[in-house]
Amino acid sequence: MKPKNNHFDMVIIGGGVVGCAIARELSKYKVNVAVLEKEDDVGWGISCRNSGVVHAGFNYKPGTLRAQLCVEGNRSFAKLCQEIDVPCKKIGKVVVAQKKEEIEGLKKLKSQGEKNKVEGLQIINSTELKRLEPNVKGIAALYSPETAITSPYLLTIALAENALANGVSFFLNTEVKSIAKLKNSDFRINTNQGKFTSSYVINSAGLYSDKVAHMVEKNEYRIYPCRGEYHVLDKNVSWLINHLVYPVPQAGAGGLGVHLTPTIDGNILIGPSDEYIKRKDNLSITSSVMKMLSAEAREFSPLISPGYIIRSYSGLRAKQVPSSEGGYWDFIIEKSDKINNFINLIGIESPGLTAAQPIAKRVVEIINKKERLDYNSSFNPFRKGILRFEEQDEESKNTLIKQEPEYGEIVCRCEKITKKEILEAINNPLGARSLISIKYRTRAMMGRCQGGYCQTRIMEILRESFKLSPKEINLKGNNSYLLTGYRSKKENKSCQKKKSLSLEEELLV
Amino acid sequence: MPEKEVIIIGGGAAGLAAAVACQQKGIEDILIIERGNYLGGILNQCIHDGFGLEKFRTSLTGPEYAQRYIDQVMDKKIPFLLNSMVLNLTPQKEVMVVSRNGLQRYQAKVVILAMGCRERTRGAIGIPGTRPSGIFTAGVAQELINLKDYMVGEKIVILGSGDIGLIMARRLTLEGAEVITVAEKLPYSSGLPRNINQCLYDFDIPLLLSHTVVDIEGNGRLSGVTIAQLGKRGGIIPGSKRKIICDTLLLSVGLIPENELSREAGIVLDPITGGPQADERGQTSVSGIFACGNVLQVHDIVDNVSLEAEYIVEGVVEYLKGKLTKEREIKVELGNGLRYVVPQKLVSIKDTIFSFRVNRPGRKKTLIFEEDQRIIKKKYFLRVNPAEMLRVKLSSSELEEIKTLKVRLV
Numbered sequence: 001m002k003p004k005n006n007h008f009d010m011v012i013i014g015g016g017v018v019g020c021a022i023a024r025e026l027s028k029y030k031v032n033v034a035v036l037e038k039e040d041d042v043g044w045g046i047s048c049r050n051s052g053v054v055h056a057g058f059n060y061k062p063g064t065l066r067a068q069l070c071v072e073g074n075r076s077f078a079k080l081c082q083e084i085d086v087p088c089k090k091i092g093k094v095v096v097a098q099k100k101e102e103i104e105g106l107k108k109l110k111s112q113g114e115k116n117k118v119e120g121l122q123i124i125n126s127t128e129l130k131r132l133e134p135n136v137k138g139i140a141a142l143y144s145p146e147t148a149i150t151s152p153y154l155l156t157i158a159l160a161e162n163a164l165a166n167g168v169s170f171f172l173n174t175e176v177k178s179i180a181k182l183k184n185s186d187f188r189i190n191t192n193q194g195k196f197t198s199s200y201v202i203n204s205a206g207l208y209s210d211k212v213a214h215m216v217e218k219n220e221y222r223i224y225p226c227r228g229e230y231h232v233l234d235k236n237v238s239w240l241i242n243h244l245v246y247p248v249p250q251a252g253a254g255g256l257g258v259h260l261t262p263t264i265d266g267n268i269l270i271g272p273s274d275e276y277i278k279r280k281d282n283l284s285i286t287s288s289v290m291k292m293l294s295a296e297a298r299e300f301s302p303l304i305s306p307g308y309i310i311r312s313y314s315g316l317r318a319k320q321v322p323s324s325e326g327g328y329w330d331f332i333i334e335k336s337d338k339i340n341n342f343i344n345l346i347g348i349e350s351p352g353l354t355a356a357q358p359i360a361k362r363v364v365e366i367i368n369k370k371e372r373l374d375y376n377s378s379f380n381p382f383r384k385g386i387l388r389f390e391e392q393d394e395e396s397k398n399t400l401i402k403q404e405p406e407y408g409e410i411v412c413r414c415e416k417i418t419k420k421e422i423l424e425a426i427n428n429p430l431g432a433r434s435l436i437s438i439k440y441r442t443r444a445m446m447g448r449c450q451g452g453y454c455q456t457r458i459m460e461i462l463r464e465s466f467k468l469s470p471k472e473i474n475l476k477g478n479n480s481y482l483l484t485g486y487r488s489k490k491e492n493k494s495c496q497k498k499k500s501l502s503l504e505e506e507l508l509v
Numbered sequence: 510m511p512e513k514e515v516i517i518i519g520g521g522a523a524g525l526a527a528a529v530a531c532q533q534k535g536i537e538d539i540l541i542i543e544r545g546n547y548l549g550g551i552l553n554q555c556i557h558d559g560f561g562l563e564k565f566r567t568s569l570t571g572p573e574y575a576q577r578y579i580d581q582v583m584d585k586k587i588p589f590l591l592n593s594m595v596l597n598l599t600p601q602k603e604v605m606v607v608s609r610n611g612l613q614r615y616q617a618k619v620v621i622l623a624m625g626c627r628e629r630t631r632g633a634i635g636i637p638g639t640r641p642s643g644i645f646t647a648g649v650a651q652e653l654i655n656l657k658d659y660m661v662g663e664k665i666v667i668l669g670s671g672d673i674g675l676i677m678a679r680r681l682t683l684e685g686a687e688v689i690t691v692a693e694k695l696p697y698s699s700g701l702p703r704n705i706n707q708c709l710y711d712f713d714i715p716l717l718l719s720h721t722v723v724d725i726e727g728n729g730r731l732s733g734v735t736i737a738q739l740g741k742r743g744g745i746i747p748g749s750k751r752k753i754i755c756d757t758l759l760l761s762v763g764l765i766p767e768n769e770l771s772r773e774a775g776i777v778l779d780p781i782t783g784g785p786q787a788d789e790r791g792q793t794s795v796s797g798i799f800a801c802g803n804v805l806q807v808h809d810i811v812d813n814v815s816l817e818a819e820y821i822v823e824g825v826v827e828y829l830k831g832k833l834t835k836e837r838e839i840k841v842e843l844g845n846g847l848r849y850v851v852p853q854k855l856v857s858i859k860d861t862i863f864s865f866r867v868n869r870p871g872r873k874k875t876l877i878f879e880e881d882q883r884i885i886k887k888k889y890f891l892r893v894n895p896a897e898m899l900r901v902k903l904s905s906s907e908l909e910e911i912k913t914l915k916v917r918l919v
Contacts, residue, residue, distance in 0.1 A: 232632070236772070281728055287637045311632030313640065398611045405609035410544070410594040414769070450630040456652050470659050475642035479729030482642045483659045484756075487684055 008034040008169070010367075011189055011198040013176050013212050014205035015042035017152065017356045018348050020159035022202055025360035027166035029373035034198070035160070035168060036191060038175035040477035041432035041440070043156035045206045047353065048440060049283075049315025050228075051261040051269055053244060054088065054148035055351040058113025058121060059256060064330040067116040069355035069362070074118075074146055080357055084158040085385040086150060087264045093147035093244035094129060096138035096300065105248040106142040113144070120145040135240050135301045147244055151264045152353055153440035154385065159356070161429050162383035166376070170430055171196075173478065176205075179215040185340060187216075200341045202363060207280045207318045209346050216339045221332070221346050225280045226254045226317040228272025229289045231297075233308040234448050235266045245300055252326035254319060256350070258296040260304075265415075265443060270297040270304070272315065276323035285312045310448045320347035331355075333362050343367070386424045386441060390416040411461075412454040414447020422458055426465050433466060435459065436476045459483075514538035514829060516604050516617035518595050518770065521550020522811050523802020524623035525578035526818035527825075531621075532585045534826045540615065541582070541589035542606055548582065548589060549575030550625060551648070552811065554655045557676055559703070563812035574811060598774040600795045619797050619825050622771055622785070623818070626803040628673075629763040636668075638725025641732070647673040647761040654680060662757025666734050667691040668722045670698040670705070672809060672896070674761020679708035688712075689753055692720040692736050694743075697870045699763075701809055701896050722758065723750065731756055764807045774798065779853055782806045786853040789861040790824025790833065791817070799825055806851050806864060809898055813864075820862060833857075844917025846874070848895065855914065858905050865899040867918055874918050876901060880911045893918070 010026060012019045015037030026033045039045070054077050060067035081088035097103050106123055113121045122143045124132070129141045164170055174193045179201065182188050189196040205212040210223040233240075240260075247257040254274035261269040273289045290312055297304040320329040332346035343363055352359070367373065389397060389407050401408040406420035425441035426433075438444060438458055445451035445458070459473050459482060466472075470483040515531050517524045520543030528541050547553060552560070555571030562568055565577065582589065593608040602617045628646040645653070645661055651673060653659045663686055667674045670693040678688045691709060696719045698705055709716050717736065723745060724735035738749035766784040768776070776785045777794035784805040785793035792799050801818040808814050827833040839855040841863075848866045855861065865876070874893045878885040878901075885908075888901050908914075 282639075283728075284639050284724075285635075285637050287635070287723070290635050290637065306635075309632065309635065310630070312635055394612060397607075401607070401609065401611045408607055408609040408611060409592065410596075410607060413544070413594070416596065449627045450632050452628050452630060452646055452649060456649060456657065460657065477729070480642040481730055482661075483653065484662055485660050487654055487658045487660045 006194065006196045007186075008032045008196065008198045010034070010200040010202060011036060011187070011196055012202045012204055013189075014045070014203070014209070015039075015160060015170065015172075016045050016204060016206050017043060017047035017156040017159065017353055018206075018345060018359055019202075019204040020156050020163060021356035021360035022204060022363050023163035023168045024159045024166070025357070025364050027163045027168050028376055028379045029364070030376050031373055033163075033168045034196065035163070035170045036174045036176055036189070036196065037170065037172050040172055040434045040474070041437045042160045042170070042430065043153055043440070044476070046316055046318060046349075047156045048153045049313065050152055050350070050353060051259070051272070052150055052152045052263060052353070053261060054150055055354045056093070056113065056118045056121075056144045056146040057116045057351070058109050058118045058142075058144060059249065060112075060116065060328075060351070062112060062115040065333065066328070066331055066351060066355070069331070069358040070351040071116050071118060072358040073351070073355040074148070076357060077148060077150070077354065081150065081155070083381045084162050084383045086155045086158045088148055088150045089264060090146065090148040091243055091262060093144045093246060094124075094133060094136070095142040095144070095246045095248055096129065096136060097140045097248055098138055098299065100139065102248040103140050106140060109142050109248075118144065118146060132243060133241055133245060135303050136245055137300060137302075149244070149262060149264050150353070155353065155356075157428075157430070157441060158383055158385060162381070164429055165383060166379050172430065172432060176212060176215070179212070181216065181339065187342070200343070200367065202343045202345070204345045204348070206348065207316055209318065209344065213344050213346065216342055217336060221344070222320065223280075223347065224319045224322060225277055225282070226319045226323075227275045227277045227282065227314050228255060228317060229285050229293060229312065229314040230269050230271030231290070231293050231309045232311040232313070233268040233270065233304070234310050236448075237308045238262065238266045238268060240268060240301060240303060254317065254323070254326065258293055260297060260300055265446070267310075270294070274317070276319075280316065283314050283316065285314050311450060317349040318347060319349055331359070333359060333366075335366055386421050389418045389421060411457050412442070412444035412447065414449050414453070415443045417442045417444040417454070419461065422461055423465070426462055433462070434474045434476045434480070435462065435482065438462070510603075510614045510616050512616045512618075513540045514617070515540070515619045515621060515825060516602075516615055517541045517621045517623055518598070518604070519543065519550065519623035519625055519802075519804070520545070520548040520589055520591075521623065521625050521802070522552055522575070522578075522814045523625065523804070523818045524621070525549070525575065525582060526815040527621045527623055527801055527822055528587050528589075529578055529581045529585070530819040530822035531825065532581075532587055534822060536826065536829065539587050541587065542593050542595055542604070543589060543591050544594040546592050548579050548591070554648075554652045555676070556655050557680070560811050563810070564815050571811075578815075595770060598770045600775050602797055619799065619828055621821070621825065622793070622798065622800040622804050623802050624767040624770065624804045626764040626766045626807055628760070629765055631760060634762055636722050636725060638734075639727055641725070641727035641730055643727070643731030643757045644725070645757070645759055647671065647677045647759045650677055650759050651680070654684065660684060660686070662686060662755075664689060664755040665757040665759060666722070666736070666753055666755045667759045667761060669693060669760055669762035670700045670716060671761035671763060672700045672704050674759060675700045675704040675708040677759055677761070678714050679712055682712045682714065688714050689755055690715045690717055690736070692717045692722060694721045694739060695719070697895070699896050702894070725758065731758060734758055764803065766804045766807065768804060771800070771804070779849065781849040782851060784851070787851060788854050788856045789852045789859060790827070790857075791821030791852075792824055792828070792833070797828060806849070806898075809896060813898060813900065817864075839911065839914050842913070842915040844915050846871075846918030847916060850916055855908065858909050860902060860905050861908060862900055862902045863916070865901070865916070867893045867895055867899070870894045871918075876916065876918055878903065879915050879917075880913050885911065885914070
């Protein structure tokens with residue numbers, strides 16, 4: 001159903017993992033839905049920059065939404081991943097005590113987890129820990145078999161693509177500036193790309209959910225950005241750990257402590273730190289935290305050397321609780337008391353990735369209480385991702401190349417990504433055109449040479465596919481141009497100016 | 510499975526020289542496997558001159574230097590594959606190649622590794638700050654400008670004084686960009702003195718020694734960097750931080766031999782050179798797999814790459830004739846003043862070229878080869894510089910009697 005005049009039944013503000021999950025959940029019903037995302041792709045705010053952990057649910061206070069939705073999300077995660085073709089591996093987690101005093105903390109976590117109905121939790125001694133994790137130091141651990149890992153970017157993209165296939169409209173590079181309530185009780189949403197109207201607004205703007213909430217009413221919501229920095233280790237050392245390795249959480253900390261996370265692709269992440277910062281767009285990495293992360297990783301295993309680091313990055317948590325208080329407040333998922341049909345999702349930090357689908361279901365429940373939405377009988381829960389050449393057996397590889405010779409061209413050497421995969425990523429259904437959109441979809445440029453070999457090739461394929469001028473090739477959305485123009489065609493104005501100036505100077509002399 | 514006498518992985522400077530040398534020594538069944546769509550590798554983007562001074566006694570550009578070898582490959586009809594990437598190499602010297610034609614396995618009697626090297630990145634050296642566009646390794650910028658005809662930026666800071674960074678400082682200046690400075694973390698440059706003179710001083714580009722980038726700003730495109738001076742122990746000197754407004758940061762902070770295939774084949778690598786541990790014939794720890802060029806050790810002059818490739822082919826010929834036997838095993842010990850030595854071990858008695866890099870610049874230094882306390886050979890250098898590889902030849906008679914071998918610099 002094509003909407004008229006940019007009018008939708010429901011507008012979701014924010015294309016993070018939660019916004020995309022809500023979009024997919026709503027596409028199961030006969031409603032017109034739009035997602036407005038201010039960046040050039042989905043998931044760039046919080047969703048793509050975390051540990052990619054599918055939490056079991058023992059870290060959260062019993063009775064809270066965080067606990068309930070996390071456990072629910074963990075249980076349904078494998079099925080979701082199967083439907084939308086996202087990798088997910090139940091590798092289990094160990095929370096490691098280094099000192100005697102910490103064992104009490106393990107017991108607390110275990111009983112908290114059991115109250116939350118987390119299954120299989122077990123306290124293990126140092127011998128058992130050694131067997132699970134030969135390279136990790138510790139005197140005891142809490143073992144959680146239900147904890148899994150996934151790809152946070154592929155999950156967000158897959159949810160969005162499946163929603164799109166089921167009729168949801170996505171508007172990228174669309175930033176909401178203000179929201180007004182019209183006389184007919186619809187909303188008018190003003191963006192940098194024009195106006196939208198809708199009957200419902202769902203505020204899943206993550207870091208900016210407070211700002212969006214304030215656009216319609218005065219309330220007490222406030223989001224503090226809390227930064228977490230990470231190191232990524234070379235795949236060559238993936239043998240260092242087998243499970244997620246966490247420290248015992250400290251009371252009042254903004255995160256779960258610096259941990260070691262095997263990623264779904266075979267790297268290891270060290271991090272994240274937790275540091276309240278002022279600006280919501282400050283994704284810097286800092287030398288002091290980088291040093292701290294390396295040092296803390298060595299507390300787990302002295303074998304971890306800074307020489308294994310191939311990249312460092314940071315992400316942000318959308319925290320409600322001010323730094324002075326510390327710890328966590330529960331998720332807020334509720335309709336506004338004063339403004340009809342406005343639903344707020346505030347402070348969705350960890351375990352938001354795990355809980356994305358249950359959160360989405362809850363939002364739909366809220367709407368359904370009032371609207372009784374009709375099922376969309378043509379909803380297709382399945383979506384196929386980009387086939388990974390490297391993961392196929394030899395026979396299939398040969399067949400693939402025969403059908404599509406572009407599978408025979410390796411573009412990214414480190415991750416062995418083929419031209420066919422790059423082309424599929426470039427022609428992604430959401431229409432994201434940045435270089436990092438290709439990176440997130442294929443893993444090209446994520447290996448140890450960090451794009452040294454393939455970046456220029458991918459830029460060329462991107463430019464040819466969309467007939468872009470050099471300056472239109474972006475790293476990550478607007479204003480992140482990679483090139484300033486052609487070298488030989490002096491279209492570059494500052495270049496011309498400078499040359500003519502120096503000529504004049506010569507004349508003056 | 511097709512069988513080949515010699516498979517050469519990489520059609521750049523080392524691979525081409527090895528192929529030509531193999532052909533000249535009478536080996537007929539050769540195959541060069543190149544992943545790019547032309548031979549010559551990185552030489553094609555090195556359009557400056559200064560190549561070939563030793564080998565051809567004339568100054569050539571990179572493409573001209575490569576062409577001398579490509580002409581011989583064409584002349585002698587040495588077979589090569591383009592757009593073909595080796596996916597896997599086994600210790601039994603089975604080579605799996607992928608191209609638009611599908612997967613193909615070859616069985617080789619000898620494999621010559623000639624994959625070259627890659628550049629060290631921002632991630633590996635951990636520069637703090639944001640992650641905007643406009644940060645390139647110097648080689649990537651060189652490729653973009655010289656092979657793709659793009660400009661990468663207007664106001665440029667270069668971190669690291671490796672040779673490619675210096676060459677790019679001049680290149681970008683000639684193309685109308687402003688190169689504000691080249692910052693080098695060490696108290697001395699890691700590039701060749703001739704490049705410092707011709708690429709920086711001739712263009713009034715300041716070289717700031719003992720300086721590094723401590724912060725990067727910008728969320729879309731790079732908007733500036735902060736540089737700071739480093740003290741003797743590597744710490745930031747208080748009050749020395751300076752912000753520079755620029756749109757581009759080039760990194761020229763080192764090269765890493767590309768040994769992913771070697772690692773998969775179980776070849777033992779030297780942690781210092783990043784290349785395989787090799788004997789005096791360039792043979793790695795896996796019998797019949799040889800290495801030459803930047804995959805073995807990072808060179809500063811391409812002529813030496815060619816010479817090294819020609820030199821290891823002598824061993825390849827002997828190996829194919831079944832004459833390459835292991836007569837002994839002497840580990841070459843590294844003494845004071847040197848960062849590394851290649852070969853790392855000696856297994857026979859023959860004239861041997863040793864390559865070294867020193868730890869730091871110095872004047873009036875002597876390189877000493879010794880067995881216990883007995884000096885085998887001394888070589889005097891008026892100047893030594895970590896940027897310049899030292900090569901010294903010892904004759905078979907000098908090496909014949911020894912039981913141990915140590916080299917050091919005094």
